[in-house]
Amino acid sequence: MLKDNQTAKQDNRFGEFGGQYVPETLMAELDKLTQAFEACKTDPAFQKEFHDLLNNYANRPSLLYYAKNMTEDLGGAKIYLKREDLNHTGAHKINNVLGQVLLAKKLGKTRLIAETGAGQHGVATATAAALFGMDCEIFMGKEDTERQRLNVYRMELLGAKVRPITSGQGLLKDAVNAALQDWAAHPDDTYYLIGSAMGPAPYPAMVKEFQSVISKESKQQIQAVEGKLPDAIVACVGGGSNAIGSFAEYIDDPRVKLYGVEAAGKGIHSGKTAATMELGTPGIFHGMKSVFLQNDEGQIDKVYTISAGLDYPGIGPEHAALAASGRATYVGITDDEAVAAFEYIAKEEGIIAAIESCHAVAYVQKLAPTMPKDATIICTLSGRGDKDVASIAKYRGVEGIE
Amino acid sequence: MSKLRDVFQNGHKAFIPFVTAGDPSADSTVSQVLALADAGADIVELGVPFSDPIADGPVIQAAGLRAFAGGITVNGVFAIVAKIRERSQVPLVFLTYANIPFKYGYDKFTARCEELGVYGLVIPDLPAEEAGEILPYTEKHHVDLIPLISPTSGPRLPKLVKHATGFIYIVSALGVTGQRDGFSVNLPELIQQLRQVTDAPLCIGFGVHTPAQAETLAKEADGVIVGSAIVQMVADNPDPAPVIGAYTKQMVAAVQAAQVGN
Ligand SMILES: Cc1ncc(COP(=O)(O)O)c(C=O)c1O
Numbered sequence: 001m002l003k004d005n006q007t008a009k010q011d012n013r014f015g016e017f018g019g020q021y022v023p024e025t026l027m028a029e030l031d032k033l034t035q036a037f038e039a040c041k042t043d044p045a046f047q048k049e050f051h052d053l054l055n056n057y058a059n060r061p062s063l064l065y066y067a068k069n070m071t072e073d074l075g076g077a078k079i080y081l082k083r084e085d086l087n088h089t090g091a092h093k094i095n096n097v098l099g100q101v102l103l104a105k106k107l108g109k110t111r112l113i114a115e116t117g118a119g120q121h122g123v124a125t126a127t128a129a130a131l132f133g134m135d136c137e138i139f140m141g142k143e144d145t146e147r148q149r150l151n152v153y154r155m156e157l158l159g160a161k162v163r164p165i166t167s168g169q170g171l172l173k174d175a176v177n178a179a180l181q182d183w184a185a186h187p188d189d190t191y192y193l194i195g196s197a198m199g200p201a202p203y204p205a206m207v208k209e210f211q212s213v214i215s216k217e218s219k220q221q222i223q224a225v226e227g228k229l230p231d232a233i234v235a236c237v238g239g240g241s242n243a244i245g246s247f248a249e250y251i252d253d254p255r256v257k258l259y260g261v262e263a264a265g266k267g268i269h270s271g272k273t274a275a276t277m278e279l280g281t282p283g284i285f286h287g288m289k290s291v292f293l294q295n296d297e298g299q300i301d302k303v304y305t306i307s308a309g310l311d312y313p314g315i316g317p318e319h320a321a322l323a324a325s326g327r328a329t330y331v332g333i334t335d336d337e338a339v340a341a342f343e344y345i346a347k348e349e350g351i352i353a354a355i356e357s358c359h360a361v362a363y364v365q366k367l368a369p370t371m372p373k374d375a376t377i378i379c380t381l382s383g384r385g386d387k388d389v390a391s392i393a394k395y396r397g398v399e400g401i402e
Numbered sequence: 403m404s405k406l407r408d409v410f411q412n413g414h415k416a417f418i419p420f421v422t423a424g425d426p427s428a429d430s431t432v433s434q435v436l437a438l439a440d441a442g443a444d445i446v447e448l449g450v451p452f453s454d455p456i457a458d459g460p461v462i463q464a465a466g467l468r469a470f471a472g473g474i475t476v477n478g479v480f481a482i483v484a485k486i487r488e489r490s491q492v493p494l495v496f497l498t499y500a501n502i503p504f505k506y507g508y509d510k511f512t513a514r515c516e517e518l519g520v521y522g523l524v525i526p527d528l529p530a531e532e533a534g535e536i537l538p539y540t541e542k543h544h545v546d547l548i549p550l551i552s553p554t555s556g557p558r559l560p561k562l563v564k565h566a567t568g569f570i571y572i573v574s575a576l577g578v579t580g581q582r583d584g585f586s587v588n589l590p591e592l593i594q595q596l597r598q599v600t601d602a603p604l605c606i607g608f609g610v611h612t613p614a615q616a617e618t619l620a621k622e623a624d625g626v627i628v629g630s631a632i633v634q635m636v637a638d639n640p641d642p643a644p645v646i647g648a649y650t651k652q653m654v655a656a657v658q659a660a661q662v663g664n
Contacts, residue, residue: 021500021527023457024562025552025576167463173454180456185577187554284500284527285454297476298505299453 012201017317020200022287025184034202036103053098058088064221069348077371082380091120091383092242099210101128104191111135114193115179117172118309119151121195126160136160139179142170144308172312196239197316200287204316211245219249232257235380236360240316242382261363263305264332272304276315277330291320306335309356337362354383405521406568409444410603416444416625417657422465423448424474432485437647439492442654450479450498457526459580461630483518495522508539516543522568524548563600572606580630593622613656620660
């Protein structure tokens with residue numbers, strides 16, 4: 001049985017953040033979803049099926065790997081990598097998808113829709129749709145379909161339709177807009193499988209619940225090898241799902257420092273960034289009250305980062321609350337730093353990690369040397385980097401790699 | 403007493419056109435709204451552009467982009483209203499998204515509305531569950547928060563109409579704004595259900611474009627709202643005011659034809 005969510009309060013809020021800011025057309029659906037989600041937490045049949053899928057389909061538990069070479073090279077805290085990149089479909093996204101697809105089935109839905117940035121969540125959703133014989137349509141910004149072409153093809157192989165979104169900047173935010181619109185047009189048969197810990201309640205709490213398997217495992221794993229809790233958790237933050245899942249089991253234990261790493265793009269003050277926590281202000285968007293990059297009139301800003309999965313002008317409401325209370329710290333990592341980390345972890349550990357995850361790795365490179373040798377850090381590798389190889393080559397000016 | 407309620411006195415049926423403020427310029431919006439008022443519009447709904455209008459279809463989204471290209475700002479919209487008020491007292495309501503008044507400050511935003519004679523607010527992404535955060539300010543400044551009812555509302559209806567001081571906006575179809583030929587709601591049945599729980603006037607919109615549709619809908623409802631059809635005329639005509647004025651005359655006549663006793 002899953003433990004009761006500790007920060008998700010009954011009233012759908014995390015401090016002042018959260019809520020359900022969606023058109024009336026969707027409210028009845030959110031009510032039904034909330035009921036189904038609350039019921040599933042204590043439904044043994046649901047829990048059994050979910051954990052069967054995680055273990056026998058998605059390849060859980062994921063490894064907690066001691067990164068000896070990085071640890072020695074950086075000369076500070078011991079570095080452990082939580083290997084979500086080894087999951088089936090290559091990222092943490094599958095954890096949440098498997099939970100939500102079971103709820104979609106329970107609600108009698110026949111069609112899954114999802115937004116995707118890097119394409120990892122789209123691939124995971126398309127995978128679940130194939131497994132459960134459901135129709136599937138993935139909304140993806142046009143720009144992202146171009147920089148993540150490999151994942152577009154993977155989704156199509158899995159039988160999903162990929163709809164390129166040209167409105168706005170053609171990025172993740174625009175894909176979410178389009179998915180919300182599609183959902184409002186087809187509430188009867190369609191389930192919107194949101195891929196991050198964001199959106200209207202109950203999504204942020206629900207995605208956290210399904211992703212918290214990351215920290216449930218890591219807590220046991222680290223205690224087995226180190227005999228104590230970690231000193232710090234580091235995870236990248238787009239909407240915040242791998243980070244909240246990595247934090248979940250440690251939030252109530254203030255000895256464990258929590259770091260969320262955002263994409264600073266070309267630099268916090270470059271105007272080309274996705275560093276929501278550093279630069280954002282409270283607002284209401286995509287169904288939630290949270291922190292957003294926006295101008296002082298409330299128009300949502302354009303965002304930029306090399307990483308399609310972090311290219312989002314907002315952040316999940318629980319992260320906004322964790323930042324407001326000081327419980328977690330949010331830092332920015334630039335494109336240059338992330339690309340350097342992509343190369344670093346490949347050479348040091350023989351792991352090609354997703355460019356999103358490499359934002360977390362880059363922060364570990366800064367953090368570890370400032371900590372004593374008997375301290376430990378768990379860094380979540382949220383995904384594998386195959387999808388990024390071509391664009392990193394391009395970034396480095398290497399030609400001919402498609 | 404609500405200024406919007408006054409419009410519907412003695413069973414008067416209302417025609418409510420929508421235009422986006424600043425599309426394509428502030429001056430054009432002023433002359434558009436004056437033309438609508440002259441043509442007999444009972445209330446004019448003015449869209450305050452938001453960067454990410456998730457309840458709007460392509461036509462109104464494009465209008466927002468034209469308005470931004472023309473440099474529209476929130477204070478620019480208030481300036482448009484001030485200009486309109488030099489010439490016309492036509493009842494105005496705003497349609498906007500929650501982040502706009504939230505960021506402006508609910509108190510300040512609704513105070514400006516009261517000052518300039520904006521009588522109501524339609525906020526598609528502020529459902530009944532979240533309306534509590536703006537209601538103290540709409541009440542304080544005598545601005546009606548217009549509840550939206552959708553074909554999926556069902557058992558939620560009593561909760562939705564609880565704070566309906568002005569009129570109620572029935573969304574006739576699922577999905578986003580835009581012209582349609584059919585409507586997904588069983589209107590007579592929905593209206594009957596609503597009449598049992600509220601005495602607020604019921605206006606219907608989302609997809610209406612022809613006078614024949616307007617007349618049919620006005621037989622059941624107290625008012626008809628038209629957005630995309632008018633916004634498309636604004637897009638298609640370099641001098642839209644006379645065009646939307648002529649269209650509004652037809653629509654007003656169609657709605658009046660449905661008036662009991664006519
Ligand atoms: C590998 C990977 N990591 C991280 C993210 C960011 O999402 P979140 O912040 O929800 O974990 C994505 C999103 O596409 C991703 O693909």
